[in-house]
Amino acid sequence: MSSTSEPLQLPADAGWQRDAKVIGIVATAHFVSHVYIMLLPPIFLLVKDHFGVGYTEIALALTAYNVMSALLQTPAGFLVDKIGARIMLTSGLILSGIAICISALVPGYWAFLIGYALLGIANTVYHPADYSILSATIDGKRMGKAFSIHTFAGYLGSGVTPAMVVTAVAIWGWNGGFLVAAVLSFAAAVLLTVTGSVLPRAPRKAAAAARIDDGKVGWNLLLSGPILRNLLFFFCLAMANGGIQTFAVVSLAAIHGTSAEVANIGLSGFLLFSAAGVLLGGIIADRTPHHERVAAVGFACTSTMAVLLGWVDMPAAILIFVMSLGGLLNGMIQPSRDMMVRAVTPPGSFGKVFGFVTTGFNLGGMVAPLTYAWLMDHGQPQAIYIIVVLFILLALVTCMTRRKPGSVPSWTR
Numbered sequence: 001m002s003s004t005s006e007p008l009q010l011p012a013d014a015g016w017q018r019d020a021k022v023i024g025i026v027a028t029a030h031f032v033s034h035v036y037i038m039l040l041p042p043i044f045l046l047v048k049d050h051f052g053v054g055y056t057e058i059a060l061a062l063t064a065y066n067v068m069s070a071l072l073q074t075p076a077g078f079l080v081d082k083i084g085a086r087i088m089l090t091s092g093l094i095l096s097g098i099a100i101c102i103s104a105l106v107p108g109y110w111a112f113l114i115g116y117a118l119l120g121i122a123n124t125v126y127h128p129a130d131y132s133i134l135s136a137t138i139d140g141k142r143m144g145k146a147f148s149i150h151t152f153a154g155y156l157g158s159g160v161t162p163a164m165v166v167t168a169v170a171i172w173g174w175n176g177g178f179l180v181a182a183v184l185s186f187a188a189a190v191l192l193t194v195t196g197s198v199l200p201r202a203p204r205k206a207a208a209a210a211r212i213d214d215g216k217v218g219w220n221l222l223l224s225g226p227i228l229r230n231l232l233f234f235f236c237l238a239m240a241n242g243g244i245q246t247f248a249v250v251s252l253a254a255i256h257g258t259s260a261e262v263a264n265i266g267l268s269g270f271l272l273f274s275a276a277g278v279l280l281g282g283i284i285a286d287r288t289p290h291h292e293r294v295a296a297v298g299f300a301c302t303s304t305m306a307v308l309l310g311w312v313d314m315p316a317a318i319l320i321f322v323m324s325l326g327g328l329l330n331g332m333i334q335p336s337r338d339m340m341v342r343a344v345t346p347p348g349s350f351g352k353v354f355g356f357v358t359t360g361f362n363l364g365g366m367v368a369p370l371t372y373a374w375l376m377d378h379g380q381p382q383a384i385y386i387i388v389v390l391f392i393l394l395a396l397v398t399c400m401t402r403r404k405p406g407s408v409p410s411w412t413r
Contacts, residue, residue, distance in 0.1 A: 016139075016142075018137070018198060019137065019138050019139060019142060019146070021195070021198045022133060022134070022137045022138065022198055022199060023134070023138070023146050023149050023150065025191070025192060025195060025196065025198070025199065026089075026130045026133050026134060026150055027149055027150050027152070027153035028153065028188050028191060028192075029089055029092075029093060029126060029129075029130065029188055029192065030126060030130055030150055030151075030153045030154045030157070031153040031154065031156060031157040031188075032093065032096070032157065032184050032185050032188045033092075033096070033123060033126045033154065033157070034153075034154040034155065034156075034157030034158040034161070035157045035158075035160075035161050035164075035181050035184060036096060036100065036119060036123070036181060036185075037157075037158060038157070038158045038161035038162065038165075038245065038271070039100070039161060039165060039177075039178065039181050040058070040061065040062065041162075041245065041246045041247075041249070042161070042162040042165045042166055042249070042264060042267075043165060043166070043169055043174050043177065044058060044246075044249075044250065045250070046169065046174050047112075047174055050174065051109045051112065053109060054373075054377055055250075055373040055376050055377050056370065056373045056374060056377055057109070058373075059369035059370050059372075059373035060113065060369075060370070061103075061112060061113050061116040062116070062246070062365060062369040063365070063366050063369055063370055064113055064116050064117040064120060065116045065117065065119055065120035065123065065365065066120060066361075066362040066363070066364075066365030066366040066369075067117075067120065067362075067366050068117050068118075068120030068121045068123075068124075069120040069121075069123045069124050069359070069361075069362035069365070070359050070362035070363050070365075070366060072120075072121055072124045073123075073124040073127070073128065073355045073356070073358065073359045073362060074222070074352065074355050074356045074359055075124075075355075076088065076124035076125050076128055076129075076355055077127075077128035077351045077352035077353070077354065077355020077356060078218070078351070078352050078355070079351075080125070080128040080129050080132050080351035080352075080355065081128075081132065081349065081350075081351040081352055085128070085129035085130075085132045085133045085199070085351065086129075086133075086192070086196050086199045088125045088128075088129045089125055089126070089129040089130070089133075089192060090189055090192050090193060090196070091125065092122045092123070092124070092125030092126060092129070093122075093185050093186070093188050093189035093192065094185070094186070094189045095118065095121065095122035096119060096122040096123070096182075096185045097182040097183075097185035097186045097189070098118070098182075099115050099116070099117075099118035099119040099121075099122055100115060100119060100178050100179075100181055100182045100185070101115075101178075101179065101182050102114060102115035102118065103115030103116060103119070103178060104174075104175040104176075104178035104179050104182070105175065105179075120362075123362075124355070127354050127355060127358040128350075128351040128352065128354050128355035128358075129351070130150060131147075131150075131338070131350055131351070131354040132350050132351040132354070133199055134146050134147065134150060135342070135350040136350075137199070141286070142286070143286070143339075143342070144282050144283070144284075144285035144286035144335050144339060145282040145283065145286060146282075147282060147285070147334075147335045147338040147339065148278050148279055148281055148282020148283070148285065148334070148335040149279070149282065151278045151282075151331075151334045151335060151338070152275045152276075152278040152279050152282075152331075155271060155272075155274045155275035155278055155331060155334075156272070156275045158245070158271045158274075158275075159268055159271035159272035159274070159275055160268075160272075161181075162264050162267060162268050162271075163264075163268060164177075164180070165177045165180075165181075166264070168180045218349070218352060221346065221349060221352075221353065222352065222353065222356045226344040227344065227353060227356065227357060229398060230340065230341050230344070230357040230360075231356065231357045231359065231360045232360065232398055233337070233340075233357075233360065233395055233398045233399055234337075234357050234358055234359075234360025234361050234364070235360035235361075235363050235364045236360075236364070236391045236392070236394045236395035236398060237337075237360070237361070237364070237391075237395055238360060238361045238362075238363070238364020238365055238368060239364045239367065239368050239387065239388075239391040240302070240306075240388050240391040240392045240395065241330075242364060242365060242368030242369065242372065243306075243368065243372055243384045243385065243387060243388040244267075244270065244306070244309075244388060245267070245270075245271070246368070246369060246372065247372045247373075247376065247381075247384055248263060248266070248267050248270075248309065248323075249263040249264055249267060250376060250381070251372075251376065251381040251382075251384050251385075252266075252309065252319075254376065254379075254381040255310065255313075255381050255382055256313040256314075258316075258319065262316045262319065262320070263319075265316075265320055266319050266320045266322075266323040266324075267323065269320050269321075269323050269324035269327060270323040270324060270326060270327035270330075271327060272324075272327070273324040273325070273327035273328040273331065274327040274328065274330050274331035274334075275331060276328055276331065277298075277327065277328040277329060277330060277331025277332040277333075277334075278331040278332070278334050278335060279331075280328075280331070280332055281294065281331060281332040281333060281334055281335040281336060282335040284332065284335070284336070285335040285336050285338075285339050291336035291337075291339050291340050291343075291399075292336075292340070292399045292400050294332060294333065294336040295333045295336050295337065295340075295395075295396070295399045295400075296396055296399070296400060297329065297332070298329045298330055298331075298332045298333035299333070299392050299393070299395060299396040299399075300396075301325070301326060301329035301330075302326050302329060302330045302392055303389050303392040303393060303396075304326075305322055305323065305325070305326030306326075306385045306388045306389050306392065307385065307389060308322055309322070309323070309385055310382050310384070310385025310386070310388075311382070311385075337399075340399065341353065341354060341357055371387065372384050372387075
């Protein structure tokens with residue numbers, strides 16, 4: 001399979017050692033970005049009571065985060081292709097830390113909301129910058145594993161965050177828990193500044209080509225059938241995972257009376273085993289071209305898990321096992337997901353394409369929190385799992401019916 005990004009000028013340190021350094025830097029940034037994604041859900045109730053509002057008002061912060069990401073992630077992808085991923089990634093890490101400090105330190109609900117909106121702006125850089133760097137630098141035969149390690153780092157960030165936040169909150173309160181996350185972001189920005197010379201620098205001719213492509217050809221690419229199908233696929237994933245990751249703890253308590261401690265352990269199991277599944281999925285993705293079949297197996301298992309969570313009152317040990325197994329197979333999907341996007345992306349456009357299709361995550365993130373919070377506020381927690389299952393099945397249909405790579409893309413006509 002040919003590279004999906006124009007070759008860039010790389011440092012002299014080539015080969016697997018360079019690949020390992022690049023993957024390590026990018027994975028660190030992705031880890032931090034996922035800490036922010038899971039920062040609020042474990043202490044939803046605590047923050048809600050602090051501001052004296054309902055679930056819907058706190059969920060509005062997550063919606064603001066995703067609205068800003070959805071509006072600006074595609075422009076961020078164009079900027080990545082123009083001015084380079086390194087500067088964009090560093091700027092995003094710094095802005096993330098500033099945004100979360102505003103939410104934690106400035107009094108009042110509206111400041112909290114503004115901080116999350118700024119956090120959404122910062123979030124726009126991670127996917128287009130990360131995948132642009134990986135696509136430009138990593139040897140093709142290691143691409144699936146590179147994607148899997150990158151995604152693993154994100155899942156690991158999500159997986160450790162509930163325990164980290166609960167511990168920090170017990171010592172310093174919810175504000176202190178937020179500030180711990182801000183320190184991680186600033187530390188990652190320093191790491192990127194100190195060690196980032198190994199990352200690619202876009203030559204002038206690539207920047208000029210990007211400026212030309214930013215016009216009609218660029219938008220024709222983004223609005224073509226294969227790319228829009230991937231956008232829908234990412235939206236479905238966001239709607240499904242949003243119900244489990246954000247509302248599993250409170251919904252299980254409402255449906256089955258599950259304690260917060262057990263539900264949080266189950267959620268951590270889901271997220272941590274998702275991270276392990278991503279590594280397994282990376283090996284599989286490098287060994288098979290049939291990425292849609294891998295996704296189908298994962299979706300079948302995660303839909304079964306959602307049905308069990310919504311309708312079966314399981315003992316604590318069984319609940320934790322079911323969520324962990326569901327997470328393992330959910331994670332297995334992710335590298336194949338990225339390879340499906342890569343397969344339909346032309347050279348030099350990886351930043352803008354991944355920026356665009358991952359906007360589906362943000363569109364789902366806009367809709368999912370308010371939808372599920374409304375159901376919680378109106379005493380319908382079981383309906384959350386009905387919606388989760390429906391979107392898992394829609395994602396399955398979307399990936400199984402995708403047009404196979406190889407035909408002439410619409411943006412070239």
